[in-house]
Amino acid sequence: MLEIKNLVVQIEDNRILNGLNLTVNDGEVAAIMGPNGSGKSTLSYVIAGKEDYEVLDGEILLDGQNVLEMAADERAAAGIFLAFQYPLEIPGVGTMTFLKACLNAQRKARGEAELTTPEFIRAVNGAADKLEINKEMLKRALNVGFSGGEKKRMEILQMALLQPKFCVLDETDSGLDIDALRIVSEGVNALRAQGRSFLVITHYQRLLNHIVPDTVHVMSKGQIMKTGGKDLALELEASGYAEYRTGEAA
Ligand SMILES: Nc1ncnc2c1ncn2[C@@H]1O[C@H](COP(=O)(O)OP(=O)(O)OP(=O)(O)O)[C@@H](O)[C@H]1O
Numbered sequence: 001m002l003e004i005k006n007l008v009v010q011i012e013d014n015r016i017l018n019g020l021n022l023t024v025n026d027g028e029v030a031a032i033m034g035p036n037g038s039g040k041s042t043l044s045y046v047i048a049g050k051e052d053y054e055v056l057d058g059e060i061l062l063d064g065q066n067v068l069e070m071a072a073d074e075r076a077a078a079g080i081f082l083a084f085q086y087p088l089e090i091p092g093v094g095t096m097t098f099l100k101a102c103l104n105a106q107r108k109a110r111g112e113a114e115l116t117t118p119e120f121i122r123a124v125n126g127a128a129d130k131l132e133i134n135k136e137m138l139k140r141a142l143n144v145g146f147s148g149g150e151k152k153r154m155e156i157l158q159m160a161l162l163q164p165k166f167c168v169l170d171e172t173d174s175g176l177d178i179d180a181l182r183i184v185s186e187g188v189n190a191l192r193a194q195g196r197s198f199l200v201i202t203h204y205q206r207l208l209n210h211i212v213p214d215t216v217h218v219m220s221k222g223q224i225m226k227t228g229g230k231d232l233a234l235e236l237e238a239s240g241y242a243e244y245r246t247g248e249a250a
């Protein structure tokens with residue numbers, strides 16, 4: 001599904017990703033854990049196509065397609081989705097207007113018919129009910145004045161609507177209360193399927209009790225230092241990152 005080879009990325013002369021290699025197979029849920037500042041969010045932005053990053057070397061392939069040659073909107077249309085660590089507030093843009101524009105832009109780019117307003121409202125209401133999102137929230141400007149946890153749920157609502165192929169969740173668990181963590185995890189688990197893969201960035205094993213990963217990768221200093229199964233997250237919880245802070249990838 002997603003193959004990253006020798007990715008080297010800098011921003012303003014600071015090397016952030018240092019020859020990163022990562023493969024996520026079709027249907028797989030891969031977790032990335034790693035110390036603050038190790039480059040996890042940078043990786044998520046580079047996959048999604050945020051500008052400002054200078055890719056010096058390497059490649060990202062989505063089902064063999066060269067992602068780095070595509071604009072951010074083309075990547076979204078190809079099925080790449082990023083749930084932000086810090087979702088942006090967009091004053092003046094209604095949440096429903098935003099969701100409908102995203103959904104229809106992607107459908108159009110894929111040559112599919114746009115949803116009619118009643119179809120769209122049915123889809124949003126269904127997804128919002130599952131995530132226990134208050135309908136009043138949907139009438140407000142996107143994320144404006146939403147609580148931290150409400151913003152995170154809104155990211156997952158977008159994901160549920162867009163049904164992306166490759167989903168990157170950047171610390172979606174931070175700021176969620178215990179019930180919201182379960183609800184959001186159920187939302188993610190419901191989307192697990194062949195033809196769809198997830199990259200779940202998190203600091204806490206707690207999330208991985210709900211969203212049980214197939215693989216766990218430890219990132220440090222812009223590289224994947226170790227790859228293992230779900231037990232690796234338990235080991236990290238017990239031992240911390242001390243052994244990954246220095247030295248080269250194993
Ligand atoms: N615009 C920028 N200019 C300079 N350095 C930057 C810039 N953006 C990010 N960095 C640096 O890149 C490094 C990696 O940042 P990144 O946000 O990817 O880390 P992270 O692994 O997501 O950390 P966290 O766990 O705290 O979310 C950090 O040291 C950060 O200060």
Ligand SMILES: [Mg+2]
Binds near residue numbers: 042085170
């Ligand atoms: Mg981050």
